[in-house]
Amino acid sequence: xxxxxxxxxxxxxxxxxxxxxxxxxxxxxxxxxxxxxxxxxxxxxxxxxxxxxxxxxxxxxxxxxxxxxxxxxxxxxxxxxxxxxxxxxxxxxxxxxxxxxxxxxxxxxxxxxxxxxxxxxxxxxxxxxxxxxxxxxxxxxxxxxxxxxxxxxxxxxxxxxxxxxxxxxxxxxxxxxxxxxxxxxxxxxxxxxxxxxxxxxxxxxxxxxxxxxxxxxxxxxxxxxxxxxxxxxxxxxxxxxxxxxxxxxxxxxxxxxxxxxxxxxxxxxxxxxxxxxxxxxxxxxxxxxxxxxxxxxxxxxxxxxxxxxxxxxxxxxxxxxxxxxxxxxxxxxxxxxxxxxxxxxxxxxxxxxxxxxxxxxxxx
Numbered sequence: 312x313x314x315x316x317x318x319x320x321x322x323x324x325x326x327x328x329x330x331x332x333x334x335x336x337x338x339x340x341x342x343x344x345x346x347x348x349x350x351x352x353x354x355x356x357x358x359x360x361x362x363x364x365x366x367x368x369x370x371x372x373x374x375x376x377x378x379x380x381x382x383x384x385x386x387x388x389x390x391x392x393x394x395x396x397x398x399x400x401x402x403x404x405x406x407x408x409x410x411x412x413x414x415x416x417x418x419x420x421x422x423x424x425x426x427x428x429x430x431x432x433x434x435x436x437x438x439x440x441x442x443x444x445x446x447x448x449x450x451x452x453x454x455x456x457x458x459x460x461x462x463x464x465x466x467x468x469x470x471x472x473x474x475x476x477x478x479x480x481x482x483x484x485x486x487x488x489x490x491x492x493x494x495x496x497x498x499x500x501x502x503x504x505x506x507x508x509x510x511x512x513x514x515x516x517x518x519x520x521x522x523x524x525x526x527x528x529x530x531x532x533x534x535x536x537x538x539x540x541x542x543x544x545x546x547x548x549x550x551x552x553x554x555x556x557x558x559x560x561x562x563x564x565x566x567x568x569x570x571x572x573x574x575x576x577x578x579x580x581x582x583x584x585x586x587x588x589x590x591x592x593x594x595x596x597x598x599x600x601x602x603x604x605x606x607x608x609x610x611x612x613x614x615x616x617x618x619x620x621x622x623x624x625x626x627x628x629x630x631x632x633x634x635x636x637x638x639x640x641x642x643x644x645x646x647x648x649x650x651x652x653x654x655x656x657x658x659x660x661x662x663x664x665x666x667x668x669x670x671x672x673x674x675x
Contacts, residue, residue, distance in 0.1 A: 331480040337372020343474035349375040353423035355383040358415035377403040396426040410435040416442035417449035424455030428470030441481040443493025447534035452542040492578030506652030516612040559584030565631040569623040582615035592647040618675035
């Protein structure tokens with residue numbers, strides 16, 4: 312078993328990486344939360360088999376384990392499903408020592424995590440990600456929340472988990488589209504923080520795409536370490552460092568919002584968003600053609616999209632981008648690469664250049 316430690320003082324926790332070790336989760340939860348005797352295991356219609364096996368493992372470890380299942384898909388990150396989880400916690404007679412165990416992808420992590428953050432003013436949370444995207448990104452760092460019809464993740468809070476349990480065996484049965492989608496966030500880490508990691512992905516793209524166990528362990532472990540490094544330095548996004556994790560996301564969230572949640576998987580939108588961000592950086596003169604070519608070739612090699620599937624109106628995309636979390640006073644701000652392994656925040660990007668990049672993207 313590999314372990315990545317997230318050092319946040321009293322809120323520190325471990326990310327445990329194993330393969331086919333669900334039976335050991337009970338001991339992990341008991342060690343992380345010695346005062347917890349009751350848990351609510353939350354899954355969706357896709358992760359339900361995993362949630363049921365985890366609920367059994369926790370019961371065998373002596374915990375009282377309730378369960379809740381929500382419909383799969385981005386649409387479940389909403390107030391109605393949040394209220395349903397509050398009802399489940401109430402029926403379980405949850406108190407402040409009751410833990411929420413989120414079993415699933417990013418939607419479940421965000422939704423169940425936000426329920427944990429807000430019920431009784433905060434319950435312990437254990438993340439058990441079952442998709443690649445949630446393993447390398449959303450399960451680590453404490454971001455929780457739900458969507459609003461006007462924008463993605465507009466309602467939420469920071470709520471660090473007590474622990475993250477990653478069983479790489481869950482990836483064996485993950486649908487190909489879901490798995491490939493998660494690789495976008497992996498590529499992101501190379502672009503923003505680790506040029507050597509990007510080069511590793513270029514050299515081992517086939518092994519990664521075909522889910523070679525050794526390659527996956529290295530990719531997930533390194534991604535978690537890079538994410539943890541950023542979170543340790545800027546837990547609440549106050550210094551601006553954590554904003555680098557949003558590379559490509561200003562464009563991506565606009566594509567997701569205008570397309571209706573579910574048209575694109577999050578990683579697919581991020582992949583297209585990174586392509587747009589790189590092209591915007593080239594237009595400004597921050598990087599050259601070689602950078603854009605390397606990123607495009609790697610995304611292609613991993614099976615990720617680099618252009619929107621639908622020609623959405625540019626004005627609609629711009630309107631959403633002006634309301635992005637990084638925007639200030641309606642002024643768009645972007646995380647853009649300056650070299651491989653390094654990105655910076657820019658708040659003075661001319662809107663005509665953004666429009667030109669979007670026009671080129673939706674025309675491809």
